[in-house]
Amino acid sequence: MNRKKFLGLLGLGGLATLSRNSFAANAPQTEDFTYSGGKAIVISTWYHGLAANDAAWAILKKGGRSLDAVEKGVMVSESDPTNLTVGLGGLPDRDGNVTLDACIMDEKGRAGSVAFLQHIENPIAVARLVMDKTPHVMLVGDGALRFALENGFKKINLLTDESKRRWEEWKKTSKYETPVNIENHDTIGMLAIDSSGNISGACTTSGMAFKMHGRVGDSPIIGAGLFVDNEVGGAVATGVGELVMRTCGSFLVVENMRRGMSPEKACKAAVDRIVAKHPSVADTQVGFLALRKDGKYGGYSIHDGFDYALTYEGHHAMVKTAHSK
Numbered sequence: 001m002n003r004k005k006f007l008g009l010l011g012l013g014g015l016a017t018l019s020r021n022s023f024a025a026n027a028p029q030t031e032d033f034t035y036s037g038g039k040a041i042v043i044s045t046w047y048h049g050l051a052a053n054d055a056a057w058a059i060l061k062k063g064g065r066s067l068d069a070v071e072k073g074v075m076v077s078e079s080d081p082t083n084l085t086v087g088l089g090g091l092p093d094r095d096g097n098v099t100l101d102a103c104i105m106d107e108k109g110r111a112g113s114v115a116f117l118q119h120i121e122n123p124i125a126v127a128r129l130v131m132d133k134t135p136h137v138m139l140v141g142d143g144a145l146r147f148a149l150e151n152g153f154k155k156i157n158l159l160t161d162e163s164k165r166r167w168e169e170w171k172k173t174s175k176y177e178t179p180v181n182i183e184n185h186d187t188i189g190m191l192a193i194d195s196s197g198n199i200s201g202a203c204t205t206s207g208m209a210f211k212m213h214g215r216v217g218d219s220p221i222i223g224a225g226l227f228v229d230n231e232v233g234g235a236v237a238t239g240v241g242e243l244v245m246r247t248c249g250s251f252l253v254v255e256n257m258r259r260g261m262s263p264e265k266a267c268k269a270a271v272d273r274i275v276a277k278h279p280s281v282a283d284t285q286v287g288f289l290a291l292r293k294d295g296k297y298g299g300y301s302i303h304d305g306f307d308y309a310l311t312y313e314g315h316h317a318m319v320k321t322a323h324s325k
């Protein structure tokens with residue numbers, strides 16, 4: 001089943017159209033760029049990454065910190081009610097609750113994370129506060145919500161009319177199973193290097209559409225959805241979180257780069273590991289994106305269709321990744 005057909009079944013045809021039309025006319029393939037490093041750069045997953053990169057770039061180009069850039073960048077996707085896979089307007093779980101996962105990591109190896117958080121528009125900002133203000137890395141559920149409210153975040157209804165309509169439609173036609181398939185999940189993962197050469201990353205999602213209540217994916221798990229090591233680089237993941245968690249995906253990509261692989265090869269090796277260990281994944285998608293300390297970047301996915309937004313001085317466009325199937 002191709003992306004468009006599957007999204008059509010879920011009622012996500014609009015998103016499919018967006019992604020299909022998202023490439024610059026002659027978008028180069030991964031690693032064809034001549035970016036030579038030593039300058040600020042930001043990359044992020046999927047087409048919604050372009051708008052998020054804009055916000056991140058506004059900070060980076062003024063010499064701002066990569067941590068601020070990735071936080072403010074992904075907040076654009078979180079706050080966009082038309083984005084059905086992140087933050088406000090995200091598709092709910094099978095019981096109609098929008099539950100959000102997010103994490104952030106900086107160049108010092110500090111990390112903050114929230115999972116199964118409800119009613120808060122910008123979980124990434126809560127994750128940042130967990131990192132900055134608590135001795136912990138991760139808060140979940142009611143504890144994360146209480147922490148957010150105590151720190152001035154407003155409780156809102158995240159279920160928009162549109163995401164509610166799609167949930168009600170899904171209930172009519174679908175079995176009570178999580179639809180694990182090629183493209184029903186478009187997390188935003190972002191990596192940035194600032195003009196001081198420091199790298200940070202952020203990852204935020206409403207998770208798999210119509211998941212079981214309480215399900216948490218890879219996106220808020222340090223080492224799965226995101227990992228940053230300022231000596232080496234960073235990686236983010238998107239796709240079926242269960243597969244990414246079982247392989248510590250983003251950590252694996254960074255460790256592959258540490259051993260000398262290029263960003264694209266590091267992502268490919270992680271995808272190959274997933275495919276080898278879980279041959280039943282023929283119909284599921286996972287994509288990795290990596291940014292090395294020297295500014296080289298790359299991505300790789302199981303199936304065709306994974307693309308990412310790339311922004312640096314004088315450049316702002318989508319890149320399509322290579323894939324294994």
Ligand code: ASP
Nearest residue numbers: 185186187207217239241
């Ligand atoms: N990785 C996310 C999850 O499993 C889904 C996504 O990439 O959109 O929750």
